Amino acid sequence: MPETDRLLDEYAARFARGGSPDARDYLARAGAGAHELRELIDAFLIAAPPPAPGEEALALMTAWAAGKPPLAELRRRRGRLRDAVVDAIVEALRIDPARRARVAGHYQRLESGLLDLRRVDPRVLGAIAGAIGATVDDLARWGPRLRAEPVLMARMEMLAPPHPADEVDLLFGVAG
Amino acid sequence: MSDRDAEDDALLTAGRHAELLAAYYPVIVARLRLRLREDDAYEVAHRVVERLLGEANRGVRYRVPYRVVVHSIVGWKLREHFGEQGPDPLLVDPEAPDDPLARAAERVGLEQILSGLPAREREVLALRYLDGREIVEIADQLGVTRNAVDQALFRGRRRLRELLRA
Numbered sequence: 603m604p605e606t607d608r609l610l611d612e613y614a615a616r617f618a619r620g621g622s623p624d625a626r627d628y629l630a631r632a633g634a635g636a637h638e639l640r641e642l643i644d645a646f647l648i649a650a651p652p653p654a655p656g657e658e659a660l661a662l663m664t665a666w667a668a669g670k671p672p673l674a675e676l677r678r679r680r681g682r683l684r685d686a687v688v689d690a691i692v693e694a695l696r697i698d699p700a701r702r703a704r705v706a707g708h709y710q711r712l713e714s715g716l717l718d719l720r721r722v723d724p725r726v727l728g729a730i731a732g733a734i735g736a737t738v739d740d741l742a743r744w745g746p747r748l749r750a751e752p753v754l755m756a757r758m759e760m761l762a763p764p765h766p767a768d769e770v771d772l773l774f775g776v777a778g
Numbered sequence: 779m780s781d782r783d784a785e786d787d788a789l790l791t792a793g794r795h796a797e798l799l800a801a802y803y804p805v806i807v808a809r810l811r812l813r814l815r816e817d818d819a820y821e822v823a824h825r826v827v828e829r830l831l832g833e834a835n836r837g838v839r840y841r842v843p844y845r846v847v848v849h850s851i852v853g854w855k856l857r858e859h860f861g862e863q864g865p866d867p868l869l870v871d872p873e874a875p876d877d878p879l880a881r882a883a884e885r886v887g888l889e890q891i892l893s894g895l896p897a898r899e900r901e902v903l904a905l906r907y908l909d910g911r912e913i914v915e916i917a918d919q920l921g922v923t924r925n926a927v928d929q930a931l932f933r934g935r936r937r938l939r940e941l942l943r944a
Contacts, residue, residue: 607935611906619910622804625812640812645942647809648849649888650907651782655800663800667831720817742820743807 606635610642617646620653662744672744674713680735684710690733691726701770708774715746721775780889786844795834799827802848809852814859822855829855845887891941899934902927907938 609628616623625643632639655663658679665675677687688706691697697705709730711717719727719741731738767777789798806826810819829851840847857864888907892900901920905911913931917924 607939610939611931611935614907615910615912617808617910618907621910622808625808629812642939642942644809644812646888646907647805647812648845649891649942650805651780651845651888652801652805653910655797655804659803660797660800663803664796666827667796667799667834720821739816742816745820 606632606639606642609635609639610646613643614646614650618650618653620656666744671713671715671746673741673746676736676740676744677713677734682734684713687730687733691729694729694732695723695725695773697770697773701768704768704770705774708770708776712746712774717746717774717776719745723773723775726773780843780887782887782889783843783845790834790839790844793834795831798834798844799830802830802845803827806848806852809849810856813856818859822859826851826855891938894941895934895937899930899937902930903934903938906931 609632613623613625613628625640628643629636629640658676661679662672662675666672677684685706688702688709691705691709692699692702708717712719712722724738727738727741731741734740771777786798789795803823807819807823810822810826813819814822826848830848833847854864854866892904892908895903902916905916905919906913911919913924913927917927920927
C-alpha cells in the first residue's frame with residue numbers, strides 16, 4: 603500500500619472512531635507525500651459525516667452556545683473548584699502566597715473570557731490543565747478567544763494593572 | 779439528501795444548535811490544523827463557531843445542507859486568516875454564476891461516494907471509514923479473512939481516492 607494511502611486509512615479510521623488524530627503527525631510521516639496527504643485528509647473531512655459528539659463535548663458546546671465560558675464548565679464537570687486551580691498555579695509556579703489573590707483574579711478573568719489564553723505563560727496553562735485533569739490542548743479547544751471589539755478592548759484597558767506589571771501580571775499576559 | 783444531511787436539518791429546525799456544532803467542531807478544528815499552527819487553528823475555529831452560532835441565534839435557514847455551510851465558512855475564514863479578500867459565501871446571490879455555496883454543494887458526501895462502489899467494497903469501507911472499525915473486527919463481522927478485507931480496502935481506497943480528489 604502506498605504510504606499516503608496507509609496514512610490516510612489510519613487517520614480516517616481513527617477520526618471515524620471519534621478520536622482527534624493530529625494531522626501534523628501524519629503529514630510529518632508522509633515525507634514527500636505530505637502535500638498529497640493533506641489534500642486527501644481535507645477531502646475526507648469534508649466528505650465524511652462527523653462522528654457523534656461525546657457527552658462532555660456536547661455539554662461544553664451547550665455552555666458556549668448559551669454564552670457561558672466552556673472552560674469554567676470543563677472545570678466544573680471535572681469536579682474541580684476554582685480555588686484548587688488557583689492553588690495549583692501558585693504552587694507550580696512558586697508564586698509568593700501573598701500574591702494569591704491576584705492569581706485568583708486573573709484566573710477568574712481567564713475563565714470568563716476576559717483574558718486571552720494565547721498570552722498566558724505555558725507554565726500557567728500546564729498547571730491549570732493538570733489541576734483540572736485536562737490537557738493544554740483541551741484548554742486551547744475550549745478556552746476563550748478575545749475579539750478586537752470596542753467593548754472588550756475597553757474592558758481590557760480597565761483590567762490593566764494600575765501599577766507596574768508584576769510577575770503574576772506577566773504570567774497571565776495582562777501586561778508586557 | 780444523505781442521512782447525515784437530513785439529521786442536521788432536523789437538528790437545525792429543532793433549534794438544537796449545540797448538538798450540531800458539537801459534532802462539527804472537531805471536524806472544523808481538524809481541517810484547520812491541516813494548514814495552521816495550533817494557536818491559529820483554534821483562533822480561526824472559534825471564529826467559525828461564533829459565526830455559526832450567530833447565524834443559528836438569528837434563526838437563519840440555508841438552501842444547502844448544513845455541512846456545506848460549515849465547510850464553506852471554514853474555507854472563507856481560512857482565506858481571511860491569510861489576508862485574502864473574498865465574498866462571504868452566505869451572502870453571495872444564489873443566482874450568481876460563481877456562487878461558492880453551489881460549488882461546495884457539488885462535493886458529495888462520503889455516504890454517496892460509497893453508494894457507487896460494489897457491495898463488498900462499500901460494506902468494508904463503510905465499516906472502516908464511517909464506523910472506524912479495526913480490520914480484524916471487519917473480517918469477523920463479515921465472516922471473511924483479514925486478507926479479503928485488505929483486498930477490498932485496497933480496491934475501495936483506490937476508487938475513494940479518485941472520488942475524493944474529483
